[in-house]
Amino acid sequence: MNVEETLKKVGLRLTDTRKAVLSLFIDANKALSHSDLEEKLADCDKVTLYRTLSSFLEKDLIHKIVNPDGVAFFALCKHHEHTHHAHTHLHNHGHFVCKICKETRCIEDFEIEIPTNLLLNSQIDEISVVLQGTCSNCIKIQNRV
Numbered sequence: 001m002n003v004e005e006t007l008k009k010v011g012l013r014l015t016d017t018r019k020a021v022l023s024l025f026i027d028a029n030k031a032l033s034h035s036d037l038e039e040k041l042a043d044c045d046k047v048t049l050y051r052t053l054s055s056f057l058e059k060d061l062i063h064k065i066v067n068p069d070g071v072a073f074f075a076l077c078k079h080h081e082h083t084h085h086a087h088t089h090l091h092n093h094g095h096f097v098c099k100i101c102k103e104t105r106c107i108e109d110f111e112i113e114i115p116t117n118l119l120l121n122s123q124i125d126e127i128s129v130v131l132q133g134t135c136s137n138c139i140k141i142q143n144r145v
């Protein structure tokens with residue numbers, strides 16, 4: 001996934017912040033919170049970061065996951081590389097949240113099937129499926145002590 005090409009494709013102007021934030025998401029391989037991003041982008045102010053995330057959400061480059069503590073995390077939209085249906089795509093995959101380290105990641109191969117009658121009679125805007133537990137890293141640490 002090329003940062004500059006991706007930004008151009010969705011019609012976003014190339015700025016240093018946008019390039020830096022998108023690179024972080026590509027490299028992270030997990031969901032990132034505001035504070036994760038602020039930590040990694042020390043010289044970027046909060047307002048610029050907030051606007052960058054809003055523009056990425058609007059262009060479906062990323063999606064938002066709210067963890068059980070109410071903290072917002074953001075993760076790259078993987079389907080973007082294949083087909084892009086702006087404003088019509090739903091994230092019906094689940095997310096795993098570690099109760100100990102709070103790591104949040106997309107479980108792409110765990111998908112929720114929406115009942116057809118619900119799809120016909122209602123409008124679904126968001127799906128939030130969060131699986132809570134202990135991640136493999138934290139299990140390893142627990143077993144050591």
Ligand SMILES: [Zn+2]
Binds near residue numbers: 061079
């Ligand atoms: Zn998406």
Ligand SMILES: [Zn+2]
Binds near residue numbers: 138
């Ligand atoms: Zn963990």
Ligand SMILES: [Zn+2]
Binds near residue numbers: 063065075091
């Ligand atoms: Zn996800």
